[in-house]
Amino acid sequence: MNIALIAHDEKKQDMVNFTTAYTSILKKHTLYATGTTGTRINEATGLEIERFQSGPLGGDQQIGAKIATNDMDLVIFFRDPLTAQPHEPDISALMRLCDVYQIPLVTNLGGAEVMIRALDSGLFDWRNITK
């Protein structure tokens, strides 16, 4: 599965903790991330990740483009609901595309834990049929 990992600055430590805890599952998949998030995950876990631009510089839109071409199976996006983001329209557009294309999206650590366990249990195998 192709998985996008994204975290706003105040949530990057959550993402490091999450990816450290679930490295053994994540390493079985193809990982993508926005720029700074990808660097932080790679430094902490050694996971191989294709990095896009940083979010404010277009990274969310690059991940959106992957969704629009049916090349992304799951989006794990730890959003910061308490801080205004300069690229809020890009963030909304990314989440909108997840809804347009029915791509599973989780926006916090609790959801991500459920999702990653579901993924490892084979509950996402339907994605292989739709491709």
Ligand SMILES: O=C(CO)COP(=O)(O)O
């Ligand atoms: O801003 C982001 C998502 O909207 C994340 O970007 P970075 O991973 O480059 O910090």
